Amino acid sequence: MEVRLERINKRFGAVQILKDIDLVFPSRKFVTLLGPSGCGKTTLLRMIAGLEDITAGKIWFGERVVNELAPRDRNIAMVFQSYALYPQMTVRRNLGYGLRVRGTPVSEIDTAVERVARILEIDHLLERKPAQLSGGQRQRVALGRAMVRKPDIFLMDEPLSNLDAKLRVTMRGELRRFHLDLNATTIYVTHDQLEAMTMSDLIAVMHHGVVQQYGTPAEIYSKPANLFVAGFIGSPPMNFLEGEISNRRFLVGDGSLPLPALQVEANAQKAVLGVRPQDLSRAPAAGQDTITGTISLVELLGSEKLVEVQLQNRKRMSIQLRADAFVEMGALFHLRFDPQRLHLFDKESGNIIPASN
Amino acid sequence: MRRLHALLSSDRAVGLLFIAPFVVTAIVFMVYPVVEAIRMAFYSYNPLRPDLSAFVGIANFEFLFSDPLFWDSLWQATVWTLLSILFQTILGVGIAMLLHRALFGMAFFRGLLLFPYIVPTVVIALIWRWIFNPEIGVVNYSLLASGIIREPVYWLSTPTMAMASTIMLNVWKYTPFVVICVLARLQTVPLELYDAAKVDGAGFIRRFIDVTLPQLREVLIVVIVFRTIWTFNKFEEIYLLTKGGPGTSTFNLAVYSFEQSMASLRLGVGAATGVVMMIMLLIGSIVYLRITKFGEEVR
Numbered sequence: 001m002e003v004r005l006e007r008i009n010k011r012f013g014a015v016q017i018l019k020d021i022d023l024v025f026p027s028r029k030f031v032t033l034l035g036p037s038g039c040g041k042t043t044l045l046r047m048i049a050g051l052e053d054i055t056a057g058k059i060w061f062g063e064r065v066v067n068e069l070a071p072r073d074r075n076i077a078m079v080f081q082s083y084a085l086y087p088q089m090t091v092r093r094n095l096g097y098g099l100r101v102r103g104t105p106v107s108e109i110d111t112a113v114e115r116v117a118r119i120l121e122i123d124h125l126l127e128r129k130p131a132q133l134s135g136g137q138r139q140r141v142a143l144g145r146a147m148v149r150k151p152d153i154f155l156m157d158e159p160l161s162n163l164d165a166k167l168r169v170t171m172r173g174e175l176r177r178f179h180l181d182l183n184a185t186t187i188y189v190t191h192d193q194l195e196a197m198t199m200s201d202l203i204a205v206m207h208h209g210v211v212q213q214y215g216t217p218a219e220i221y222s223k224p225a226n227l228f229v230a231g232f233i234g235s236p237p238m239n240f241l242e243g244e245i246s247n248r249r250f251l252v253g254d255g256s257l258p259l260p261a262l263q264v265e266a267n268a269q270k271a272v273l274g275v276r277p278q279d280l281s282r283a284p285a286a287g288q289d290t291i292t293g294t295i296s297l298v299e300l301l302g303s304e305k306l307v308e309v310q311l312q313n314r315k316r317m318s319i320q321l322r323a324d325a326f327v328e329m330g331a332l333f334h335l336r337f338d339p340q341r342l343h344l345f346d347k348e349s350g351n352i353i354p355a356s357n
Numbered sequence: 358m359r360r361l362h363a364l365l366s367s368d369r370a371v372g373l374l375f376i377a378p379f380v381v382t383a384i385v386f387m388v389y390p391v392v393e394a395i396r397m398a399f400y401s402y403n404p405l406r407p408d409l410s411a412f413v414g415i416a417n418f419e420f421l422f423s424d425p426l427f428w429d430s431l432w433q434a435t436v437w438t439l440l441s442i443l444f445q446t447i448l449g450v451g452i453a454m455l456l457h458r459a460l461f462g463m464a465f466f467r468g469l470l471l472f473p474y475i476v477p478t479v480v481i482a483l484i485w486r487w488i489f490n491p492e493i494g495v496v497n498y499s500l501l502a503s504g505i506i507r508e509p510v511y512w513l514s515t516p517t518m519a520m521a522s523t524i525m526l527n528v529w530k531y532t533p534f535v536v537i538c539v540l541a542r543l544q545t546v547p548l549e550l551y552d553a554a555k556v557d558g559a560g561f562i563r564r565f566i567d568v569t570l571p572q573l574r575e576v577l578i579v580v581i582v583f584r585t586i587w588t589f590n591k592f593e594e595i596y597l598l599t600k601g602g603p604g605t606s607t608f609n610l611a612v613y614s615f616e617q618s619m620a621s622l623r624l625g626v627g628a629a630t631g632v633v634m635m636i637m638l639l640i641g642s643i644v645y646l647r648i649t650k651f652g653e654e655v656r
């Protein structure tokens with residue numbers, strides 16, 4: 001089922017939490033709401049679930065406005081950050097609760113519970129109570145409870161944040177698989193960009209209650225719409241240099257760099273240049289299109305080496321090199337910029353200055 | 358000498374030194390009276406002739422168990438305790454849930470709540486005697502004026518109404534205690550549990566049964582144990598309101614014990630009553646905690 005948000009606003013008292021959110025979650029897609037803590041992700045998800053009042057705007061499920069519909073009538077399922085399992089019930093009763101409340105016949109409940117338990121590989125835990133489960137097992141039960149009812153819309157609020165790093169990676173793949181099996185529209189909340197990038201069909205990047213950019217992971221990574229998205233997405237984070245555009249070159253401190261052709265040619269415009277550590281390379285010698293600095297830090301990340309270069313204006317840039325690259329602390333380093341892999345942002349608004357192509 | 362020095366300089370000794378005042382106080386004011394009461398239960402003791410005091414074996418208990426008033430008092434104490442606890446638990450949970458909602462003005466009511474609990478029982482009992490006075494009491498006046506009753510109700514002078522009044526007093530005075538315990542617990546119930554239940558389709562009543570009540574279980578068990586012990590042993594509320602009357606219709610075991618000791622000067626019988634009460638409460642509490650499996654729940 002398609003979910004559509006139309007100019008959704010949320011205020012708690014005088015504080016505006018969400019501003020004019022317009023989003024379409026296409027049927028059966030996995031869409032992630034991504035943003036830093038406190039940007040309003042949970043609030044938005046709870047509004048879609050019907051757990052939070054809508055200050056202004058409309059929420060559509062398919063052809064229907066659901067603003068006034070109680071959560072139980074929305075045919076949604078939700079996985080909560082703390083899992084919210086009923087502590088006094090066994091796993092079996094937790095899984096079957098939604099069906100039991102709706103008066104489903106016992107035999108049907110049993111079949112459904114056992115089917116889901118098998119899929120999630122928790123069938124040996126059915127008689128335990130939540131307190132007797134590990135974090136990962138609880139998480140599966142929470143997922144199972146949401147899956148049992150065959151919902152149209154599957155809502156998840158940071159379901160992996162309580163798991164250890166390794167389990168989180170495994171579960172990413174599994175959640176994606178469940179999504180494909182489930183055939184429901186999934187709306188997933190996280191502040192972890194890696195989760196968002198690896199699992200989603202579409203990502204909505206949020207900040208201060210506003211959607212900053214909505215697109216596929218690839219779009220968001222390669223064409224960030226503004227400084228916030230550019231800085232938030234990608235690891236290690238993008239490097240930024242402040243300077244000025246002049247004659248298709250970017251003047252920064254004592255150097256200058258070549259720029260790609262811009263859609264609207266700008267001159268003497270204050271701008272911020274962004275470049276990812278992966279998109280920088282090392283030039284053998286100083287030249288027209290390089291900037292030189294000294295190596296101030298080297299970090300081995302395993303398959304890569306992260307090198308920090310301090311420029312003359314004391315600004316630090318990080319560059320990702322192969323692990324076997326030879327670098328020496330304090331040595332000179334000539335940075336080469338690929339004009340096709342630069343991002344230019346207006347200094348005032350923070351918005352992208354699009355290149356022509 | 359050296360050993361004493363070593364003992365004094367050890368942490369253990371310092372610790373013992375710190376708790377010593379409490380231990381001494383406890384022995385003097387708690388252990389000694391209990392032991393003395395138990396001893397007295399096996400003696401015949403008349404405060405006017407202490408010289409005639411003598412060991413009588415289980416004669417006091419024999420007297421007790423053959424006294425019909427003892428059995429009446431036991432029955433009345435049970436009724437008064439069970440009904441008091443029942444009403445204050447139900448009311449207490451209900452009021453706590455109301456106060457838990459963040460409604461305007463609730464802070465004021467929360468403050469007001471402690472009032473009955475703070476006012477001394479003597480004051481309350483006297484006021485209640487006025488309130489329930491058949492001729493000039495405000496209760497009858499209101500009921501008559503609003504047409505709910507035609508004849509004045511003799512609140513404290515018929516056995517049933519007197520018992521009902523003492524129960525009402527107890528409920529009125531101690532419901533706030535239940536409310537405060539329950540309210541404190543309610544504030545720690547994870548809100549996501551309610552959200553999960555809403556999404557699962559549970560209405561208000563199911564959410565109460567499946568989310569709220571299980572979370573209140575432990576606190577209610579504790580509250581009920583303590584309230585039962587305190588109510589069963591309660592003396593002053595009944596005595597000040599009805600003196601155990603009319604007749605002996607509101608005697609409980611505490612009033613019975615008092616009357617045996619002070620009016621009939623049978624201190625041994627009074628003490629024996631106390632011992633019986635203690636044993637009954639002890640057995641009752643243990644059985645109750647076993648049945649409810651208190652503390653065995655894995656959290």
Ligand SMILES: Nc1ncnc2c1ncn2[C@@H]1O[C@H](COP(=O)(O)OP(=O)(O)OP(=O)(O)O)[C@@H](O)[C@H]1O
Nearest residue numbers: 012017035036037038039040041042043044190191
């Ligand atoms: N009931 C409430 N009353 C007032 N303010 C609230 C309430 N709930 C949330 N807020 C505020 O709304 C903002 C958004 O909260 P929300 O929980 O949606 O953030 P989030 O994006 O989910 O953050 P996180 O990643 O930390 O979970 C926060 O500033 C928070 O303080």
Ligand SMILES: [Mg+2]
Nearest residue numbers: 041042043157
């Ligand atoms: Mg959140």
